Amino acid sequence: MHNGKHKLYAELGELARFVENATRTLSQASAPIASSCAGLPAATAHLIDLSKMTEDGTLEVMRLTEMIQENRSRTLKELEAISAILEAVDCTTLAQRLQKTASGLAQDDKLLMEIFTALSFQDLVAQRVKKLVGILNDVQNKLMELVVVFGIQEDVNGAAATGKTGELLTQLEASKTTAMKQTVADEILAQFGFN
């Protein structure tokens, strides 16, 4: 009877030590996690800034491109008018030279349009940044929960890849690896009778 109690106390003591050690370990872990958490809002802010900077830059390039497009459009109309007058007064050679210049300007317009459409990279970058910001916010919230409830050990085996974070990561990964080309989209559209 006495031995049984002694054994029980010994086991309870061992259990108490184990719990104390576990609590200490978790307490020690909470400091670096809290520190990591503190850095996440800054990372999020950097990403948002990045998105804003690319947007501002893109809009400025667009503004200038549109100005050039408008100037060229006016010049083209002017050249066409001059060319018509020259033809009317039988200055065919000069009229032809002007038409050739106008044709060159039209080619440049095509290039300006390509510059404009190439700026759609900003939209694609912004969409990825948005997803990354979502992931960072989610990770931050999860880490804060871990710090508060000391439930760190439950999350070591890749739990971060589940829930909202997992969903966002999957979306981000999918947008990188399964991006469809227009040709593939057209093939699928054709299968559905879009000709």
Place this chain on the structure above:
Amino acid sequence: MPADPNMKILVVDDMTTMRRIVKNILKQLGFANVEEAENGQEALQKLRAERFDFVVSDWNMPVMTGIDLLRAIRADAQLKAIPVLMVTAEAQQANLVDAIQAGVSNYIVKPFTAETMQEKLQKIFK
């Protein structure tokens, strides 16, 4: 029936840059009567308030997505005949099939060129 250069077009995208790109391309293609909306809900309000002949919409938008806008348009007796072109980076095959099932008129994958837009317009308004 070829596209009427005076037709009223609604460009729906939450990104200012994309709206401007689509507007610029449409202008270069001869379509100057273009209005904008930032999301599906705003687009739907505009569509119900005034007559539009064509909608160019993004997929991923806050408040109301492009696919929800498309479904709302097709479910509305007054709007269901409006052609809807999706211009989106949401480029997985399942998305495209969803859009087709919802009644999309055609689909452009970002990034795209003016030629692609022109080709799709010709197909929609042939």
